[in-house]
Amino acid sequence: MDKVHIVIAGKRNTGKSSLINCIIGQEKAVVSDIAGTTTDPVKKSYEIPGVASVVFIDTAGIDDEGTLGQLRIGKTLDAIRQADAAILVISHNRFGEEEEKLMSEFQKSGQPFLVLHNQSDLEPLAESLRHEIKTRWHADILPFSTLQPERETLMKAIAQLVGKPKQRSLLGDIIRPGQLILLVTPIDSEAPTGRLILPQVKMLRDILDNHCMSIVLQPEEIPTFFTRTPIRPDLAVTDSQVFGIVARQIPPEIPLTSFSIVFARHKGNFARYVEGTPHISRLQDGDRILMLESCSHHVSCEDIGRIKIPSLLRKHTGKQLEFDFIAGLDRIPRPFTDYALIIQCGGCMVTARQLRNRLQPAIDAGIPVSNYGMALAWMQGIFQRATAPFLGKETQ
Ligand SMILES: Nc1nc2c(ncn2[C@@H]2O[C@H](COP(=O)(O)OP(=O)(O)O)[C@@H](O)[C@H]2O)c(=O)[nH]1
Ligand SMILES: [Mg+2]
Structure with a gap:
């Protein structure tokens, strides 16, 4: 089962890192009263028994300052977009422009979220703020203190946030018991x-x-x-x-x-791959192709993506093609519109949301997308046979 990624976001010094430490019970995240202690997003895995395997992502404050601060805010926003759920940490009843920006970010990407009023030992949650968050955002806010944690209430709220993730079967709708x-x-x-x-x-x-x-x-x-x-x-x-x-x-x-x-069907945007893959046969001289690798440490994928597919594509089309390779979640240097085709790896190391979010801007820009397996199938002339078992079911 994929792990559920929960991003912890909020202003500096609200106690985001302390919250993660409080949940996992060890000093993994560096806590300090110097604003801006957490720089790059830090991940920590945690098993909520009977609920889910969770990865908490600690982020830099959304109110970070300076040029470096801006870069860190960028990374925080990326981390938010790639997460399955979010916890917004606030304190001292401060809920301003930055928090509103984060809330609309969560709502835009359809992420479930939880608002936590931390440091409630220093300043209790004001009833007026609870009311505002309820009426304006239809969200609940949980008073909390990492110094006097009510862990059970917190874990319950997190379990609710995560839900019991439904595990979709890989082949379930095309095979029957006994086959x-x-x-x-x-x-x-x-x-x-x-x-x-x-x-x-x-x-x-x-x-x-x-x-x-x-x-x-x-x-x-x-x-x-x-x-x-x-x-x-x-x-x-x-x-x-x-x-x-x-x-x-x-x-x-x-x-x-x-x-x-x-796996493309299980995780990726199968319907778009089915549409985009035949574009291979329409490639022209000088076309640029983006090879999107989701991780940076899988040697055999690297070989397929960097060597096999490009050389097969050149051979298959007989065209002069340019390739860009992007690994992990690195930024894509060119605008999507520079590409005639985007070929995504299977994404075995990332979540479905990460995979889909990564490709969505390209799809929005109308760029044909495919993935390794589908591109190989096309060039080997077996695309139709390999996708046939799923046709009519691809909108899973
Ligand atoms: N009184 C009080 N202090 C807290 C609480 N949570 C965190 N702190 C303190 O607030 C400061 C900032 O905490 P930190 O976790 O680094 O905040 P972050 O910047 O949001 O990651 C540290 O000095 C913490 O010890 C809390 O619930 N109550
Ligand atoms: Mg921190």
């Missing part, structure tokens, strides 16, 4: 030693959750599987890199898709 799923996972030089990669493990778990059965094999064993057993799988899922070879070996009546397409 047999064939998973093709090459063990090549890119495979990690002694284990499977996360998407494969997640898929196996999903198949078990759906009371289906799976057979896992490498591409080389496909012919043996079909000659040695009479079994006809109900669905086959393959690593997208070997899609071409696998597609030829698996009988056409067996629905076939790829891990990355399943």
Whole structure:
């Protein structure tokens, strides 16, 4: 299950870092009475038993000053946009322009949020402010003090904020209990030693959750599987890199898709990818393509995104293409409109919200978007087959 990211925002010195320390019970975030102690967003994981796995993100004050302060505010705003929920920390009944800006930011992105009046031991929450927040923002405000914490009330409020996140199944709407799923996972030089990669493990778990059965094999064993057993799988899922070879070996009546397409649908903006991917065949000389990697430490993704897809695209289109590569959540240097196409990685290390928010400005600007798996499928001529199992269901 994805972790729920909760951003803690507010003015300097309201006690944001103290609040995180109070929740997790250790001195992870640096606390001080010098305004501006927290600079870059700091993340801390915490398990709320029976509720969710949470990552708290401590941010710099939204009222930070100076040139560096402006940069920090920028990072805080980025952290807010990428979070699933937010806690706005205020104190001394101060609720002004900055807080209003944050509240409208939360509301704009549809984030659930909680307002916390901290340092209530120094100055209790005024009834008039509670009333204003209720009537103007339809939000509750919780009085709190990290010095005399009522932890139970706080955790209850956080649990409510997070809710019990619904866990969507990867394959749930295309498989039925009792079905047999064939998973093709090459063990090549890119495979990690002694284990499977996360998407494969997640898929196996999903198949078990759906009371289906799976057979896992490498591409080389496909012919043996079909000659040695009479079994006809109900669905086959393959690593997208070997899609071409696998597609030829698996009988056409067996629905076939790829891990990355399943995850694109689970996490990314599948409908837009389906629309955007065919644009590959309309690329022109001089077109610029943005390769968006969501993390900066996955060697095999890096290889696919930086080497394989660009060279395949050049070969497939026969055009002179320019590529920009952006890793992690780095800023995109050019305006989106400079790009003829944007190709996003599978996003296995980021949340669905992070992935969607990252691409939304490009979609708004009308730029075609695709992802690694869908682009590979297109160039291998198996796009239709790989997306067919999901067509008519893509608006999940
Ligand atoms: N009296 C009182 N002081 C607090 C409380 N929470 C934090 N502080 C103090 O307020 C100062 C700023 O806290 P900090 O967590 O660094 O604030 P941040 O800038 O919002 O991260 C520190 O000196 C804290 O010890 C509280 O509930 N009551
Ligand atoms: Mg701080």
